[in-house]
Amino acid sequence: MSTALDNGARPAADDPFRGRLLDGLASSINERGYRDTTVADIVRDARTSKRTFYEQFASKEDCLIELLRRNNDILIANIVAAVDPEADWRAQVRQAVTAYVDHISARQAITLAWIREAPALGVVAHPLHRTAMEHLTDMLVDLSDNPGFRRADLAPISRPLALIILGGLRELTALLLEDGRDLREIIEPAVTASQAILGGR
Template sequence: MPESATQLPRGRHGLPRETVIAAQRDRILLAMAEAMTENGYVGTPVAAVIKRAGVSRETFYEQFRSKEDCFEAAFERAVELMLTGIFAATGAEFDGETQSQRLERVLGSYLDALAAEPAYARLFLVEVYAVGAEAIARRTQLQETFVAMVADVLDADTEAQFFACQTLVAALSSMVTARIAVGDLAGLRALREPLLDLIRRSGELFGSARLAD
């Protein structure tokens, strides 16, 4: 079982109730993401999540009102994992780095965060469209956050340059979604270099930053 889902010891363990509840919640959320990888949101009943998580139906409904409620919580966990992965890489000081190195760190951390959690990445990128407008709006909001990060690195000073950055991230989103949908993690990571090369050859299309190899 992945480290993100804590497996409790069997038998009497003496753990605080809060610890038990948190561990059960982690297992349910991961089970939701993994089950949807196989059958999609529509084709994943609560029973399948319960079985995969190894919890009772009572435990599930103590934590979540419905399958949709569970999905929303799993989606927020996916967002947390994606942002944690990105901010862990981009939160470090950029002193001494070229803008090309900064951009490579930002894009690389995004791709690595997706590849590290493929079930949650699929939930975030693919299954979200089966749930409804609110979840899609949340995904769009996160995409715009990533646009702002890219625009900052590339020194996008004009409306045209910022729009180019939005177009770049939208194209990247489409490409990573296609690869996550078919489980092509190697292809996902392989996007990094051609994308960086494209930006280096773009002149000032995306911003005034001069990116060297």
Template sequence: MVSASETSTTDRHRERMLEGLAASIRERGLARTQVTDIVRHARASRTTFYKCFADKESCFVELVRATTTVGLLAVADAVDPAAPWRRQVSDGVRAYFDALTAEPAIAVAVTRDLASLGARGITVQQEGIERYAELLCELTRGRELRRAGVEPLSMHAAVLLIAGVNAMVVRAIDRGEPVGGLLPTAERAVLGMLAPA
């Protein structure tokens, strides 16, 4: 049986490796990052890395999941369920874009490099879309939205919105366009989907 202190130590090592990978992505991009770069930034050994992750790709998958969690928490924290519904949309969309633009190198790696992992990358990408869609569905069930006549979103509609916004962001990144400039378009799309009939 693994003790709590061993689990805590392993968790700390994993966190350091994720931070090391993020630092290396900022410095070199994911494609040029090697395990030696990760451990250099993490100030750890390769042995410690391989106790935490099978390879760089596994570490990247975990970083994507952790980044998604941070973004989800930021969106959930930004939305005041007592605020008027349009304000909730504006605050939620802005928090999503703030999370993206806070770590542009990570956003580029997620949009460009995740697909290179094949089925595993697609699964992680779909997980992220599903998690954001679930949050969006939950937020649309709020009292203020119901009072305004906004129908709760179905999971299909939420996936459509999230995947559409993600595709728009990927396109902008690929073209070297500023992601922040997409905020009004994303906000209009969400408002349009939610507008009371």
């Protein structure tokens, strides 16, 4: 099972029950979807109790927000690790997009919960969304300010343009996930659009 807590991302000081509950939620989302997941499903998959759940999280929504926050942190780390800052800037764009697609392909239900379910939680999820977009924007700005980009005389991308790229990518991702299509279809349009924006300034 791939969860948002793969790759050793769980903090060393994390309560083991908290990690198990997040894994339980990830497992239930993969199996049932977020809307049909109950706290009973989470604790059953985590092999723990409702009492333990409520010692760690105020609600199912609170648990989801923490799961998505960690998943977004791993997404950013995976993209940064995949990009060679010395490579030609066009190659870097393809590396970043491919790493994004690899990550979401392994976490399709969790990705869709991030894009479609979390906003429906209302104001409680607003900090998650803002923080995720800020961190993703920071990542794009940082990635476009490295030797490969500087050799091409390209300035770092502006934050508004980075947000435009991210917003379009999120919507395309959601549409392909909802239609059950091959997520590799994201790669070429995302690379083309990103290269056009990054290289055309």
